[in-house]
Amino acid sequence: MKITAIETVPYAIPYTKPLRFASGEVHTAEHVLVRVHTDEGLTGVADAPPRPFTYGETQASVIGVIERIFAPQLTGMDVLAREPVHALLHRTVGNPAAKAAIDMALWDIAGQALGLSVTRLLGGWTDRMRVAHMLGFDSPERMAAEAERMRDTYGITVFKVKVGRRPTRLDIDVCLKLREVLGDGAELYVDGNRGWTASESAAALRELDRLGITLAEELCPADDVLGRRWLVRQSSVPFVADESATTPAEVTRSLLDGAATAISIKTARTGFTHSQRVLFQCEGMGAEVVMGNQIDGRLGTVCTVAFGAAHASSSRRAGELSNFLDMSDDLLAEPLVITDGTLTVRDRPGLGIAIDDAKLARYRQDH
Template identity: 45%
Template structure:
């Protein structure tokens, strides 16, 4: 007997919105490659003919991808959005092909993909976390500690442990090595049982990275992320060979092709997967490549707000390979406010995806009106 098609109401994408907004940080993010004083993000909305709306946020990182808030808005309004009008939202591979063929606009394309998946979940009446794989009902989370005086960085980590039960911290490094070691030492002494790893955001030269790695090994650091400039592929390979802890690829692993290259080089021993830049569609492919190469993956953060955190946790909880490691999903706590009517919660160091269809995003329209900057 042949397969029987299950009928469903046909709908199409009618338009795609890009709404720029700016929310201040309570704790600004500072790191070797840049800084964020405000969340100058873009809310992306994908509208369907039956009135449902998929939503996601794009976080510009001009010092990493070259995209600004203005270029993301332009890309969505004038190139990506029109390319999707009239398509079935469930045709995620077709949508990926329409967007994937456009050069650049990496974060804009990632947000489009996430918003489409949010819409798909609503159309099917299922949470994205379940549609992606549904492995775990919740995941442990890691918090990123930005540049500051070592004592202040330790105090921030202690506060996150006390208020939210967080036990894993990614400490930003990439300054001079002595300052970096002092910062990690301060956090380690404040939280002796915490899991620590560090992120240099390409801030060191090779000799400094080598010295820092040896010091961090003595402090029990679990991994070291992006120690060198992107063009120093040989340097990453040499460090990866020497270090006993994994060298994590982030900015060097911004697409499936980049990850394949870094793995072929032997330059990374762990990959940071960020749904903010590769959506759910390409992120699944990257995770599959990592599994095929027996390389662990961590679900990383781009300093998302609450909207982005919901997408991060949905992906992290969906797969065994990601649910077993803390996901970087808590930096919405550093914002002074948020667009969500009900922000995510962190309980005993863990977060759960929303059980509602899609990503469970409910925007407080009054807050959006207050923070949007295109009026």
């Protein structure tokens, strides 16, 4: 089965409210739908969510690199020739979301051709994951109210709290309020998006430790090499590398250098193939993993849970699978349903999704 074309469709869907964190804020999901077509009539689909303030990609750059470089290189190649495909993609530096989308679309095609779900192809460990919800910057009262709503409506009891503001006291007060409102039955962990210094992070961790937080992610920049190493050594919880460890080589350096003790895996930036390599690295080095969220829509969330549920170590912790709820609409023909704090894998060939053509026509930006 050969690749005949790779299609890119830019689209934009507003969020119901701005999502704010230390490295920026977003008001609209400006993503790129990627479709890989084959000579046997099967089409693989994936989403590319550019994050210019984190990885440097934009909607225009994703489209440009796929249409001008990747599509001409890959057209005519065997869909299952994964290593040759990645060898060609690797020749172009950067562009993680564009590469990941092509990779996941190819896995979608493979699953359809074999009549198996991507989760079964990857490992088939379980059919569901617990859900963690990400809380963006806001007042303590509003963040607590959102967490209560997520718990009462969807049964979610794990929350990732965006921190990294100055003064630090704002974020400490948020976590205190969340613990007060949610009680001891909720799991809280924090993500600084590199917003604090190492000394600010250490002081905050001392206060947060009594609240029982379970993870600390990217509290200070990894480029602050000595400060980060000093901070991680004194952290009482696993310290997660996210945007500082986006490739297998960066993961190795982060763990060996003492800049992290756990890794966030995001299929939106490493696809399924390289996410699996990162996962196996972490297993071999004794580091925990968390399935992260690149502010994904429903399609991106389908990919995250498909990968996370496929392996024991990636399904152990709750995955960040609920932020599609912050979008005003979506492209999928069938909605995702979070029940009792869990999201179930679609047991259908490939990713098991269909795009609503009417919605795509409404939100696409290339008319």
